[in-house]
Amino acid sequence: MANPEILSLLLQCHGRFVSGQEMATALGVSRTSIWKEVNSLRSRGFIIEASSRKGYLLTGCPDILDPTIVRFGLNTERMGREILCYQEVASTNALAREIAETAIDGTVVLSEEQTVGRGRMDRGWSSPPGGIWMSLILKPRIHPMLAPRINICAGIALATSIKDLFGLNARIKWPNDILIRDRKVSGILTEVGADMDRLRYAIVGWGINANVDIEALHPDWNATSLQAELGHSVDRSELIRSILEEMEGFTRDLTDEFRPVLDRWRSLSATLGRDVRIITHEGDIIGRAVDVDDKGALLTELPSGEMRQIMAGDCIHLRGLDCFLDGRER
Amino acid sequence: MANPEILSLLLQCHGRFVSGQEMATALGVSRTSIWKEVNSLRSRGFIIEASSRKGYLLTGCPDILDPTIVRFGLNTERMGREILCYQEVASTNALAREIAETAIDGTVVLSEEQTVGRGRMDRGWSSPPGGIWMSLILKPRIHPMLAPRINICAGIALATSIKDLFGLNARIKWPNDILIRDRKVSGILTEVGADMDRLRYAIVGWGINANVDIEALHPDWNATSLQAELGHSVDRSELIRSILEEMEGFTRDLTDEFRPVLDRWRSLSATLGRDVRIITHEGDIIGRAVDVDDKGALLTELPSGEMRQIMAGDCIHLRGLDCFLDGRER
Numbered sequence: 001m002a003n004p005e006i007l008s009l010l011l012q013c014h015g016r017f018v019s020g021q022e023m024a025t026a027l028g029v030s031r032t033s034i035w036k037e038v039n040s041l042r043s044r045g046f047i048i049e050a051s052s053r054k055g056y057l058l059t060g061c062p063d064i065l066d067p068t069i070v071r072f073g074l075n076t077e078r079m080g081r082e083i084l085c086y087q088e089v090a091s092t093n094a095l096a097r098e099i100a101e102t103a104i105d106g107t108v109v110l111s112e113e114q115t116v117g118r119g120r121m122d123r124g125w126s127s128p129p130g131g132i133w134m135s136l137i138l139k140p141r142i143h144p145m146l147a148p149r150i151n152i153c154a155g156i157a158l159a160t161s162i163k164d165l166f167g168l169n170a171r172i173k174w175p176n177d178i179l180i181r182d183r184k185v186s187g188i189l190t191e192v193g194a195d196m197d198r199l200r201y202a203i204v205g206w207g208i209n210a211n212v213d214i215e216a217l218h219p220d221w222n223a224t225s226l227q228a229e230l231g232h233s234v235d236r237s238e239l240i241r242s243i244l245e246e247m248e249g250f251t252r253d254l255t256d257e258f259r260p261v262l263d264r265w266r267s268l269s270a271t272l273g274r275d276v277r278i279i280t281h282e283g284d285i286i287g288r289a290v291d292v293d294d295k296g297a298l299l300t301e302l303p304s305g306e307m308r309q310i311m312a313g314d315c316i317h318l319r320g321l322d323c324f325l326d327g328r329e330r
Numbered sequence: 331m332a333n334p335e336i337l338s339l340l341l342q343c344h345g346r347f348v349s350g351q352e353m354a355t356a357l358g359v360s361r362t363s364i365w366k367e368v369n370s371l372r373s374r375g376f377i378i379e380a381s382s383r384k385g386y387l388l389t390g391c392p393d394i395l396d397p398t399i400v401r402f403g404l405n406t407e408r409m410g411r412e413i414l415c416y417q418e419v420a421s422t423n424a425l426a427r428e429i430a431e432t433a434i435d436g437t438v439v440l441s442e443e444q445t446v447g448r449g450r451m452d453r454g455w456s457s458p459p460g461g462i463w464m465s466l467i468l469k470p471r472i473h474p475m476l477a478p479r480i481n482i483c484a485g486i487a488l489a490t491s492i493k494d495l496f497g498l499n500a501r502i503k504w505p506n507d508i509l510i511r512d513r514k515v516s517g518i519l520t521e522v523g524a525d526m527d528r529l530r531y532a533i534v535g536w537g538i539n540a541n542v543d544i545e546a547l548h549p550d551w552n553a554t555s556l557q558a559e560l561g562h563s564v565d566r567s568e569l570i571r572s573i574l575e576e577m578e579g580f581t582r583d584l585t586d587e588f589r590p591v592l593d594r595w596r597s598l599s600a601t602l603g604r605d606v607r608i609i610t611h612e613g614d615i616i617g618r619a620v621d622v623d624d625k626g627a628l629l630t631e632l633p634s635g636e637m638r639q640i641m642a643g644d645c646i647h648l649r650g651l652d653c654f655l656d657g658r659e660r
Contacts, residue, residue, distance in 0.1 A: 192524050197505065295475070311473050313527075
């Protein structure tokens, strides 16, 4: 782990040299300590120019997850007040769950790899290096009935960030996958701990195929990565900051009128207006996805015209098949 | 901890002597081992008669919480498959939370005392010896939206058990206190761990003033105990068995039609039909409690005639005061 203060100073002096003496004075350490720490940062992949006259200049950061880098330029009050970065964990959500009772609101857990990444319904999830495996612990004072709103915000925050930063047309597939060109670039798993009348915590877990080789992902999944879509790697820390900033805005008051948020979800949806097959515990439902409500349920019009509120299930987007005609003719 | 097999055998032979040889053969140990274990049970307060001709006879059990005693005569399939008894824990709900992810459905956690008992809204809860401080871990495959049903069942299960076993008129005060003669004999704290589309676990915590000296309870609370109401102590294990049996019946299929359960709640309610003041985050609400819904919300008629669905709050039963008149006249 790099000395966060020296790294922070070098980041703040972006574009200009800072002398070893200036750093030593600012941090209350010797110039030799500075020199040692600079070398330690270099060994982690940071590119730092040194000039005996002018001092040190940070010219490049490695593609690593580091609290100091993530926090640098992060424009939030609550999100990311605590940022924990790991090389490898079983799953960031599991780790977040362990610390959730005592963690502060806005705590972020990041890991370069997950050994037991988990998707919805306890399915496996590939978590190779280069991805963003991130969990955010939130402790809003709300009734647990409002928790689905956090999950809805999590999808919007990521899709919006990908659009804004990289210009990719990211869309939300119900309930909460993020697609680019109909391929999955991220899954979101939100968990809660709650009393009956009070949310104790929510944990939003994003698994984002950022700088991931598509070959490293599960071959059965129709997956893509930001790197594959763009043809180059992305600044993962920048994406993380953007997600946290979006989440802070969205979750400021979850008891507020939720219609504007739902409107944003609708505008980003890959599912609404499409014919879908939804696999539920009670069997398959085929119909047209019409709307989403503030519980995150999908409102689906069956071929009979009946409207169905679907709380949970796996959604398959049907292609080139009009289920309405289909339903009538067979 | 007593040897559960020897205790179990003595319990099964209730009312008749069982020879040391018979026990030794049944359990595959020596007669000396049996003799040692019998003495060990005696040192824990079990009263065991011994006759050199006839063998051993259990004539009395101490008032302790022991898995073998609780399980003896327990008529359930799921509830109590695992029973963990402690002398002292911080809180049985906290311990249950720690083991919930790996625990089996129906696991029970019991403790003679709690050092940090917790009520609703993180309030303190007195947990002196003689009470029943119990948590039940449930893992039904349901949507988290249905979790409030478990909480509703927990109140009915306890009130019904107290009525049936002891003939006391136990009633449910919304949201989930159990009252006898308008004094609190138990509080219930239900917690959940959930994904957005699946309950991972629910933990029902009952704090029951069973054989508790009223003086040992918090003086500010209008509390009573079963012992105080009856004038004698109760068999705590019998009450625990009854609660578990009731819970098994109620929670067999939580997706079923819930109206019959709500009807039972209504018939046991101390709150419905009364004028109440409910302290909520958004301020106090005064009105008449009219009904409860399957989310556990209290439907309250305001003096204006408006109906209000109250999801969470502290309820005060008003006495000798007609809030409707009151509301109109001031």
